[in-house]
Amino acid sequence: MESGGDLLTERTIQEFCEDLGSAKxxxxxxxxxxxxxxxxxxxxxxxxxxxxEGQGEVIARSQGLTEELLDLVNKDTQAFNQVMAAFKLPKATDEEKIGRRQAIQAATRLATEVPLRIMELSIDVLMSAKEMAFHGNKNALSDAGVAGLLGVAACRGASYNVLINLPGLKDAEFVADTKKRLELLLNEADKLEQEIGAHVRGALS
Known part of the structure; x- marks a missing residue:
């Protein structure tokens, strides 16, 4: 897990990409x-x-979403590291085995909840992108379109991280509820991006 002074979001873009492309x-x-x-x-x-003028709400909302998503950039890696640490716990005694299983379940659930939250926030980002595509500065229409593409990529990418963790969870109700939530979020993300994309392409053609 990153320490307070070594958060992913405190690195340069180049450092982050190098870290992302490493063997870790x-x-x-x-x-x-x-x-x-x-x-x-x-x-x-x-x-x-x-x-x-009149865009103060969108500005404040988008800034808040960006800040929380950046926090989740760090938390996703931290959650993964917690899962790895849980698997390395001792299992020589029955008590250790129970503690290890509980730690694995707790860490895996967190590693599922973090990307699920990324998905939820991505929907809010897409809504802001749509508002700007339809009602924002026409000279920045392409930027609103890119926001839509990045928003849907964030949602779909995070969904894969949810799905890869679900099989390791024993809480059947949580798994079922999460799958339903995931599908709803994906459908909404696709709908919003399609609306944004169609509008942007039509206006730029």
Missing amino acids: PAPGGGSASGLAGALAGSLAQMVAHLSG
Whole structure:
């Protein structure tokens, strides 16, 4: 787990990409998805800034989304490291085995909840991107379109990280509820991005 002074989001873009491309298993797709969502939020915020007065709500909302998504970039890698640490716990005695199983379940659930939250925030980002695509500065229409693409990438990417962790969870009710939630979020993300994309392509053609 990163220490307070060694967070992923405190590194340069080059350092982050080098870390992502290294032989280490984390950071990986979950943190990358969180970053995609944060970039989408920042683009929506930029378009709002360029769209004159009356965009204060979009600016504040997008900034808040970006900040939380950046926090989740760190938390996704931290959650993965917790899972790995749980698997390394001793299992020589029955008591140790029970403690290890409980730790694995808790860490795996957290590693599922973090990307699920990225998905939820991505929907909010896509809504801001759509608002800016339809009502923002027309000279920044392409930027709103890119925000839409990054937003749906964040949602879909995070969904893979949810799905890869679900088989390791014993809580059947949580697994079933999470799968339902995931499908709803994916459908909403696709719908929003299609609306954004169709509008942007039509206006730029």
